[in-house]
Amino acid sequence: MKIEGIDYSKCIDCGKCVKVCPQLLYCELEKDMKEKFVFEDPYQLCVRCGHCIAICPPEAILYKNAGEVYTFDGTKKLEEIVSYDELMKILRMRRSIRVFKDKPVPKEKIEKVLETMRYAPSASNRQNWRYTIITNKDEIEYLKKENMKFFRNARRALPFRHLITPFLPYGARRRVLNPKVKMQLERGIERIKQGEDIIFFDAPCVILLYSRKYASSLAANDAGIALTHGMLAAQSLGLGTCWIGLAQRKLMNNRRLSKHFKVPKGFTVFGVMTLGIPAVQYLRGPPRRSLRVQWFE
Numbered sequence: 001m002k003i004e005g006i007d008y009s010k011c012i013d014c015g016k017c018v019k020v021c022p023q024l025l026y027c028e029l030e031k032d033m034k035e036k037f038v039f040e041d042p043y044q045l046c047v048r049c050g051h052c053i054a055i056c057p058p059e060a061i062l063y064k065n066a067g068e069v070y071t072f073d074g075t076k077k078l079e080e081i082v083s084y085d086e087l088m089k090i091l092r093m094r095r096s097i098r099v100f101k102d103k104p105v106p107k108e109k110i111e112k113v114l115e116t117m118r119y120a121p122s123a124s125n126r127q128n129w130r131y132t133i134i135t136n137k138d139e140i141e142y143l144k145k146e147n148m149k150f151f152r153n154a155r156r157a158l159p160f161r162h163l164i165t166p167f168l169p170y171g172a173r174r175r176v177l178n179p180k181v182k183m184q185l186e187r188g189i190e191r192i193k194q195g196e197d198i199i200f201f202d203a204p205c206v207i208l209l210y211s212r213k214y215a216s217s218l219a220a221n222d223a224g225i226a227l228t229h230g231m232l233a234a235q236s237l238g239l240g241t242c243w244i245g246l247a248q249r250k251l252m253n254n255r256r257l258s259k260h261f262k263v264p265k266g267f268t269v270f271g272v273m274t275l276g277i278p279a280v281q282y283l284r285g286p287p288r289r290s291l292r293v294q295w296f297e
């Protein structure tokens with residue numbers, strides 16, 4: 001998208017574009033000038049956030065190469081659609097699902113979930129997400145098997161764990177040194193032997209989200225928000241999801257595998273999410289920690 005300026009035949013001189021532009025590219029001119037406001041971007045600093053388009057009452061912002069602009073029929077305020085209490089209920093009822101029915105997810109529903117991810121916020125409105133959707137059983141099986149290698153490799157490496165722990169972050173170090181980790185790995189290997197899918201839980205659909213790395217960790221943050229949109233949307237469609245960090249790590253660090261799933265060179269997998277029809281119904285939410293907050297008032 002490119003902002004090209006202001007259509008002065010429509011502009012009502014309200015100055016809202018000046019107020020919302022994060023890059024300060026709109027400015028007010030001297031009093032005796034013909035136009036009151038101007039858009040200037042000689043160094044192409046516009047981040048294409050689209051806020052000027054979204055705020056302008058007479059739709060006077062000129063732009064090209066943009067996606068569709070949508071208006072909210074019948075309401076201008078989110079709180080008129082969903083109250084805090086209702087939203088809280090939705091957020092608290094979302095669950096990670098690890099038991100799925102042996103049924104495919106209709107493609108229209110997958111598309112609906114993906115559609116909601118488009119509306120996630122992203123740093124500088126980059127929207128750099130790309131997706132691979134895997135519904136082919138053999139491909140999910142292949143990805144699962146590649147991930148299951150983790151359990152055997154980890155068990156093999158266990159006797160040497162003291163050599164690597166100094167290089168691990170604190171949380172991972174504690175986990176690796178925990179004496180129960182061996183038992184947990186053995187249990188995982190046993191379940192795999194019995195044919196259990198302890199990676200994707202027999203989900204009929206796996207979604208990979210990848211993007212280019214930018215501004216240190218911001219690409220990962222953007223991925224998290226997009227997938228959260230998808231998780232909530234999925235639940236509103238009667239579907240269940242689970243973020244699979246284990247598979248994400250594997251795809252992040254294994255170019256051969258990410259290449260197999262057509263992740264382009266220079267792109268990193270920042271999220272892996274299963275999608276399926278839940279075969280369980282939760283009766284309550286799992287406990288959550290109380291807030292740990294510091295206030296500077």
Ligand SMILES: Cc1cc2nc3c(=O)[nH]c(=O)nc-3n(C[C@H](O)[C@H](O)[C@H](O)COP(=O)(O)O)c2cc1C
Pocket residue numbers: 094095096097098242243244245246247286
């Ligand atoms: C970044 C991230 C990675 C996760 N990785 C896994 C995973 O590899 N396997 C798994 O079964 N669940 C995974 N989960 C799901 C969490 O275990 C789950 O969100 C948490 O237990 C809270 O449960 P809830 O989502 O139902 O509220 C992951 C969740 C997040 C946000």
